Structures are given as C-alpha cells and as structure tokens.
Amino acid sequence: MSERLIEKLNILADAAKYDVSCSSSGSDRKNTNKGLGNGHHSGICHTYTEDGRCVSLLKILLTNHCIFDCAYCVSRRSNDIERAAFTVDEVVELTMNFYRRNYIEGLFLSSGIFKNADFTMERLLRVVKKLRLEENYNGYIHLKTIPGASDELITEAGLYADRMSINLEMPTETGLKLLAPEKSHDDVVKPLGFVKNQIIQFKEEKKLIKSVPKFVPAGQSTQMVIGATPETDKDIMYTAAKFYKNFSLKRVYYSGYIPISNDSRMPVLGTQPPLLRENRLYQTDWLMRFYGFDVRELLNEENPHLDTDIDPKLSWALRNLHHFPIDINTADYQMILRVPGIGVGSAQKIVQARKFGKLYIHQLKKIGIAYNRAKHFITCADSPFQLKDFQGHQIKGFILAESQSKYLKTANNQMLLF
Amino acid sequence: MIYTYDGSLEGLLTAVFEWFERKPGAISLVTEERYQPDAFTSCFEVLTNRSKADRVWKGLASRLDRDWMRKAYCTFLSEIPEMQQELFLFICYVFQHQAGAEKNYGNTHVLNIAQTARKVEREKHRMEAFIRFQQTADGIFYCGIDPDFNVIPLIVNHFKNRYADQQWVIYDLKRHYGIFYDLHTVEEIEMNVDLQQLKHAKQTLLDQKEQLYADLWKNYFKSTNIVARKNTKLHTQHVPKRYWKYLTEKL
Structure with missing residues (x-):
C-alpha cells in the first residue's frame, strides 16, 4: 500500500514539476475555525530543490492520463510513460500530513485532462472541497483552471482556492498551433477573463455585504514555455504585458524549455535549457512591475532581443x-x-x-x-x-x-x- | 566611561535612563560578563530597574511607530554584543532628536539597527520555513532548533495560529528553552533531557506513520527536481548548509 503511494507520488510529482509557479503569497486566509493552517501574506519557501527552485507547495497532478497530444508536454497522449492517478482521499491525506509537519505551505493541484474538461474539473473540485469543508484546512491552495470547464464549476472552485492559474503555454498563437494543434489561446483567454470578472464582482459585493466569501484572494497567474519555438524576447514580453494589463494577473511565469522528445519541430534532446534567457526575461518582468518601466522602453523594433551580457x-x-x-x-x-x-x-x-x-x-x-x-x-x-x-x-x-x-x-x- | 549591565533588555533600557540622568558624554556599554577593567576610564554599574526601563520603553513607543519598535526589539534579540551598544546609542539618538529622526538612513546607528533587524527577521523567516516537525508516539509534534539569533519570541504567534489543532513543541537546543502549545496557550518550557536525544528523537519514540511521511517527503523532494537545471550554488545560497541538519529531505 505505502510502496504504491510512494510510486504514484514519484510519477505525479515528476509530471507536475515543469509547472514553475510555486508562490504561496498574496492570500490572507486566516485560521478562524481552530483548524489547520493560516495564510502568510508573503508566502514561505519551505525548501529548495537542487536546481535552486523553491518548494513551497506540494505540486502534483491528480493524474497524468491526458487526451491531448501537445508536443512540449511529458504527459502527452503519444508519449510512452508510466501513468498513475491519485484518489481524492490520497491527495487530502498527503496534503494534511505534509502540512502538519511544516513541510509545505499548501497544495498545488493540476491534472491531465481525462474524459473531458468538466469531469476533470469536478474531480479537482472534490479535493479542495474535502480539504476546506471536512478537514478544516486553511492553508494555501493553488488550483489549475481546466480550459473548457463550465462557469459554474469554475465559480465554485474559486470559493475554495487561493489562486487559480491557466497556462498560455506558447507566447504566440502561431507557436501554439505548431506544437499543439488542438489548442488555441482563446481557450485560455475565456476562463482568465471569466475569473477576473468574478473576482471584481465578489470584491464589489463584499464592500456592501460583509459575509460574502473570499473568491481567489491571491489572484491568477499564467505560464509560457520559452525557447521551444522561435519567438523573439519582444514577442514574449509584449504578450506578457498584454496579459498583465487585460487580466490583472499576479504573475506571468517563463519556463525555459527542457528538451523531452525527439520531435523535429523543437530543440533536440540534450540541448541546454535557456537559463540565461529565462533570467533576463524575469528581470524585464520585474522592471515592468516594480520599477515603472514600460515594456516598449526595454524592447522595441530596434532591440527585439535582450542583451545577454548585461541586464x-x-x-x-x-x-x-x-x-x-x-x-x-x-x-x-x-x-x-x-x-x-x-x-x-x-x-x-x-x-x-x-x-x-x-x-x-x-x-x-x-x-x-x-x-x-x-x-x-x-x-x-x-x-x-x-x-x-x-x-x-x-x-x-x-x-x-x-x-x-x-x-x-x-x-x-x-x-x-x- | 564604561557602563556595565546584566545583558537583559530591561538592563539596557535602564542604562539609557541612567545616561540621561547623568549625561557623562560618550560611554561604552558592555555586559558584566564581558567587562574588562580599564586603568584610565571609570566604570558605572547599571542596576536593572523595572520602572525606569518601563519609562524608557514607553517614551520610545511614543516616538517610534510599531515597525521601528519591532526593529529595536529584533536588534536586542540578535545577541550581538556590538549591536547592543548600537541599540543603546540608537535609543539615545531618537530621544535627542525630533520625531521622524529614525528615518535618517545616513546615520550609522539607524542603519545598523535597520540592517541587524533585517538579519534577525531573515533568521525568523528561515525558522518558519525550515522547522520540520516529527510526530511522537503520544501525538505531540516536536522539533529541535539552534538558530543564529534568539528568534523563538518572534515565531510564537506564527506557529500558534497555524497549528491550532495539534500539540507541538519547538525547542532551542543552544539556549536551552522551548515553547509548548497545548491546544489553548503557548508556554515556555525547559527540558532536562540528554541533549543528544533532543537533537535526534529515537525511532521508538515516534509515531508509526512518521517514517512513511518522511519517506514520502524525501521522494517528493527528489522527484520535483529537474536534473537538467542543476544549480548547486543557488541551492546552497537559499538553503545554507548549517540548516541541513533540520531538514528531513536533506538527512
């Protein structure tokens, strides 16, 4: 029993690790019911992996079975890998026991799409509901919005999650069409916009009626894969700036592509991940958010790429x-x-x-x-x-x-x- | 002139009171343990006095906001001898200047207090992150620590709010005291047990499931690492080696 659990955890943590988002900040959920967990406004990184990334959330997939075949993803349908799935109780028990030992700051739950979007979203919802309602858990929960899930399910999930996110995957529509013909940016834009409007609406109502519950208090984020397709830094940052502005995102993450397949459309296996480029993109992101720079000052027609030797x-x-x-x-x-x-x-x-x-x-x-x-x-x-x-x-x-x-x-x- | 005091916060605040009463000019403030007699300077022994200390603390609170009061307190908790003198000079500086003087970062005392407080807050934050509880057979969650600074007073509320439904003990092995939460209040405790046993709890004393969750956590830590991005320098920068002995995943 316990060996199988360890095995599942290894498979599903391994599949989830390419999602970079691990922040646990921005939520002030308080422990009011003498339960477990209390939000920390700036988040806590409980440890760091050997590649130097922070580990603050238990980041797992509910399952790595997936009906999609996106070339950049390890869990794609055509990839011959071990598949596994957690039960709702297993995820709840892992989260509670890790949290009790101060290993983690919360749960990051994502999933491959099995059957259809609503079915998957409904499963994710069952995990968070059990944590919040049955286990009195007040720690952080980062939940993936499944593209194509119904508005009712997304609204209900938002009542229990602290942050919701949905990945753009590729910085441009053409890049996405090249590697994942079944997907489009519109699938992402619609739920992002829906959650953004819900957040505004709940905030407005809370001003009038105090008992209105929190709705996604830590906001939304998204992620782009860098270096799998030939976009310029300018394309990437202009897309990021647009999404920051239109959807009031908390964060846009840039994930340097790590070659995982022999697909001829992408960098070959063994290519170094573009770590320096990723670093420069994050620096630009910070300049935009905290230093009052406009993206057009940093990247424009004359300078479509960031310098590599200086910041x-x-x-x-x-x-x-x-x-x-x-x-x-x-x-x-x-x-x-x-x-x-x-x-x-x-x-x-x-x-x-x-x-x-x-x-x-x-x-x-x-x-x-x-x-x-x-x-x-x-x-x-x-x-x-x-x-x-x-x-x-x-x-x-x-x-x-x-x-x-x-x-x-x-x-x-x-x-x-x- | 040398002022000696007993090393407590009250003692330091009393020293401020005595200094303003006597105005002896520049002094150096040392604890009684560190005092070395000097042939050319006289010594004044500060006798800790609660009511004088309270007056100074209240006066300080009327001039500084909560942020800065916390900075001053953090500096005291740093236990760095030089910084205790800096704290004394900072308090004198605040009383001798107009309100708002604490924002003068060009002043060395102000800057020293701000920077020391930052170090202490960082250590406090690390404790919030790196403490790893082990569940003992009687259901209490235990962790032994030896932080660089005396940060236990700063982390009490964090753990009390967070782990409200479980009993826990955090024990400072270096300073020989700890805190215990009994589901209602947090109390200071001292344990007279062999130090070696406090460092590594015996397997027989632990809950049956403890080993399983430790293993699960170790496996998770390994699986979530991306080998192609290995960056040991960054790793040790975030998790300095002196903390590894706390960390389940690093054992």
Missing part, C-alpha cells in the same frame, strides 16, 4: 545616457529607481535619508547600492569631478571588466583601445 536595466540606461547623470540629492524617486545598481529598498532609503542632509558616497555604499555600477549614472555630495563624457560602450566595458557573469565559464572581455 535589461543597464542596457536601457546605456541606450538612454541623455537622462544621466542624475543628482541623488535632488532627483525624484522614479528616476532614482531607474539607475542601474539601485534597487527598490535602497531607493526608498535614499529618498528618506536625504531629507536630513546631503548624501555622500560612503553613506550610499553603506545603504547598500552597487556603487561601482551606479557611479557612472549618479552624482552625490562628493562625487569626483569628471572632465570626460564616456560613451555607452565604454561604460559597459568598465562595468563588465569588474564583474563576472555566473553564466559564463570563461571571461570574454574584449579589451578596448580607446
């Missing part, structure tokens, strides 16, 4: 040297945020600290900015006077000379003559 913020600054240098002691917050080497925390500290007197280099260093990087773009109370205006490529040379990328095994700094 997108530095790359933007070097293209727009006419904005710099700025005076740390007078510039407004939005502009300080745009300086390479200064993050949100340091920018806020600087704005508060300068009310008490001019800031000097030694203070900036102590506050924690990356001064060697930022010094090319700022002046402060005791900045050394500089006669020469450096060009963008020269500054880039200086910065690259004293930093080393973790992605490059050998330094490849071209020496400059001038």
